[in-house]
Amino acid sequence: MKNQLLSVILGFIVPFTAALAGETLYVAKTASAPTVDGVPESVWEGAQEIVIPLTKIPQGVIDANIQQQKGKYAKKWKKTNYTQITELRLKAVYDGERIFFLAHWKDDSKDDQHKPWKWEGDQASGEYLSGKEREDRLSLMFPISGAFDPNKLSGNEMVADVWQWKAARTNSVGLIHDKSHVISKAKPTGKSAAHYTSAGEIIYVARPGDGPSPYKSNKIDPFTYQGDLLPKYIPTRPDDNDATDVSAKGVWADNGWTLEIGRNLDTGHKASDTRFDPSKGSSMAAAVFNHVGDHFHAVSDVIQVVFDQ
Numbered sequence: 001m002k003n004q005l006l007s008v009i010l011g012f013i014v015p016f017t018a019a020l021a022g023e024t025l026y027v028a029k030t031a032s033a034p035t036v037d038g039v040p041e042s043v044w045e046g047a048q049e050i051v052i053p054l055t056k057i058p059q060g061v062i063d064a065n066i067q068q069q070k071g072k073y074a075k076k077w078k079k080t081n082y083t084q085i086t087e088l089r090l091k092a093v094y095d096g097e098r099i100f101f102l103a104h105w106k107d108d109s110k111d112d113q114h115k116p117w118k119w120e121g122d123q124a125s126g127e128y129l130s131g132k133e134r135e136d137r138l139s140l141m142f143p144i145s146g147a148f149d150p151n152k153l154s155g156n157e158m159v160a161d162v163w164q165w166k167a168a169r170t171n172s173v174g175l176i177h178d179k180s181h182v183i184s185k186a187k188p189t190g191k192s193a194a195h196y197t198s199a200g201e202i203i204y205v206a207r208p209g210d211g212p213s214p215y216k217s218n219k220i221d222p223f224t225y226q227g228d229l230l231p232k233y234i235p236t237r238p239d240d241n242d243a244t245d246v247s248a249k250g251v252w253a254d255n256g257w258t259l260e261i262g263r264n265l266d267t268g269h270k271a272s273d274t275r276f277d278p279s280k281g282s283s284m285a286a287a288v289f290n291h292v293g294d295h296f297h298a299v300s301d302v303i304q305v306v307f308d309q
Contacts (some may be wrong), residue, residue: 011124017135023050025284025302027092034093034100036174036262037289038251044102048235054288054298056082056253060198061153065295068196076295083290083298088138090286094265094307099276101261103138103286109253111136114168116222117230128222130232135168137289138250139297141273142282144180150285150299154204155197158183161274162207165259169215173235176246176261178210192272210272211243242269278307 028047035041056062065077091102114135117128139162141150146158160183163176170177182188184204192206215233220226238244245267250259265276276282282305289297 004081005228018278020027023052023301024306025050025092027094027248027278027305027307029308030093030095033095033098033262034063034259034260036100036103036247036249038249038258039258040102040258040260043093044091047093047102048225049089049091050303052088052286052300052303054083054086054088054091054286054300055289056298057153057295058151058198058261061151061196064198064200065153068200073193073195076293079293079296081279081292082296083288083292085288085290085298088286088288088300090303092305094276094278095131098262098264101257101259103261104187104256105138105288106134106256107252107290108255109291110170112167112252113231114166115232117218117222117232118230119225123225126223126225128220128230129228134289134291134293134294135166136226136252136257136291137164137166137297138257139164139289141181141287143284144272146183148283148285148302150287150302152181152183154202155185155194155199155203157185157215159254160271163246163248163261163263165250165261166215166232167250167252167257168231169233169235170233170248171250173237174247174249175214175237175244176248176263178243178246178273179207180210182206182208208272209243210245210269211240214238242272245269245273276305279307281306 011157026048034043089104093100111134114129118131134146142161147156160181162179164183192204215235246263248261267273284303287297287299
């Protein structure tokens, strides 16, 4: 595992603490890089596939937030539509400069719309309302500093590099929504969300993006008919290399998603991106969202990442 000495984030100092891994992902060395297009080619045949169990977030965390949340989060935590995805298949390769992941999971529906604008009423006097559709997503998380834990509400303080592929908002432009997650017991400056651990302790989650977002809101006149269905978000490719350094493309076929992801081992963005050192390895976690909101994904245990030499 990778050990970092100290990292100063948002005013607190947190040493990286190694966590026990539930699975080991071996990253195969390859002479040629795969094309990130969601269609696996022969380069992947030399990589070992692992099957990663996924479970919903711990019941103790759910119960604590149902009991203590107020305001806009109270209603969200009472929902019960948790992702019914139980496993993720994963491979990884690297070519000396870049690391690539190949993910596959079963999903019997292709959900590639996210809160679309839907016209309600007749064309003369109707309006656009936000639809209930939610996109499919895959999230990969890697440690930057602190006590790495896939359960962001475990009570551990940490900073993580989070790659989130979104079927509606990022897939068409071939990108990951690259973010950092900053988990703190002290309320940070700027935007954050307050949640509770299973012990009832408050924990703050900040999710700053690595530069501009890869999608923009589709600002429409809600009372002027432009078609029965309009996207609420418009995918875009930002002019910022920190926001675009993780490429990704997913293809849905045969009741499942196949997703390829690629990024430089070292992007040079130390504050927001994990640096992969093949001589030391790393750790990671994965989460799948099956047309559900933020709290209702299925998550893995810690995965140990080992590079073939």
